[in-house]
Amino acid sequence: MAFALATVSAEPVEAACDGPYQFNVKELDAELYRRLFLSLQSELERFFNIEFSAFCLDEEEMGAYYDVQTNEVTIGIEFFIEQASPPGNINGAIAILAHEAAHSFQTRHGLLDMLKEQNPHRVKCIELHADFLAGGFMGWRSQSFDISEKNIAKIFFNLGDGDSLNDRHHHGLGAERYLSFLQGFRTQNVDEITLSSLGIAYVSQTNCDS
Numbered sequence: 001m002a003f004a005l006a007t008v009s010a011e012p013v014e015a016a017c018d019g020p021y022q023f024n025v026k027e028l029d030a031e032l033y034r035r036l037f038l039s040l041q042s043e044l045e046r047f048f049n050i051e052f053s054a055f056c057l058d059e060e061e062m063g064a065y066y067d068v069q070t071n072e073v074t075i076g077i078e079f080f081i082e083q084a085s086p087p088g089n090i091n092g093a094i095a096i097l098a099h100e101a102a103h104s105f106q107t108r109h110g111l112l113d114m115l116k117e118q119n120p121h122r123v124k125c126i127e128l129h130a131d132f133l134a135g136g137f138m139g140w141r142s143q144s145f146d147i148s149e150k151n152i153a154k155i156f157f158n159l160g161d162g163d164s165l166n167d168r169h170h171h172g173l174g175a176e177r178y179l180s181f182l183q184g185f186r187t188q189n190v191d192e193i194t195l196s197s198l199g200i201a202y203v204s205q206t207n208c209d210s
């Protein structure tokens with residue numbers, strides 16, 4: 001929707017989420033969820049010192065993603081509910097959003113190119129670094145909430161890609177994602193910049209590009 005920029009509109013820029021099945025969490029009718037998502041958005045923005053253009057829900061999307069062009073985080077509603085099940089497991093879904101927020105942080109700090117440098121065909125270093133940052137966020141969150149690091153790390157294990165390491169979109173094997181998340185989780189009480197540097201050191205050391 002780049003053309004929309006040319007038209008004069010009274011709409012605030014933040015409306016966005018203009019995919020066919022998308023809407024901004026701000027427009028969510030269910031007040032409980034709206035509040036949950038909005039407080040989560042501000043928590044993530046504060047922790048990573050970033051600002052999304054929008055936090056979107058999608059009725060068709062079967063995962064979650066960060067859009068570098070629009071600076072929007074989007075999560076499928078069904079996917080969110082699935083990851084947040086059984087009830088009480090909402091931190092798993094939050095950790096996935098933290099991973100997407102981490103991509104916004106990486107973009108803001110120009111880390112995407114840097115992390116890809118050694119092997120431009122793999123996104124794995126970026127993904128494992130985002131897992132590390134998501135771990136850092138959840139570790140920070142665990143100071144106020146009851147969060148089991150292993151339970152959430154398992155979600156990253158399950159989201160890992162299979163053995164086809166030649167795939168240039170490879171996100172990392174389950175075990176690699178599990179460990180990266182856990183390492184980040186245990187890195188507590190550092191600011192986001194230090195956390196990120198520790199994450200870069202960690203993923204380099206694990207040969208994320210091989």
Ligand SMILES: [Zn+2]
Pocket residue numbers: 099100103127130
């Ligand atoms: Zn990712």
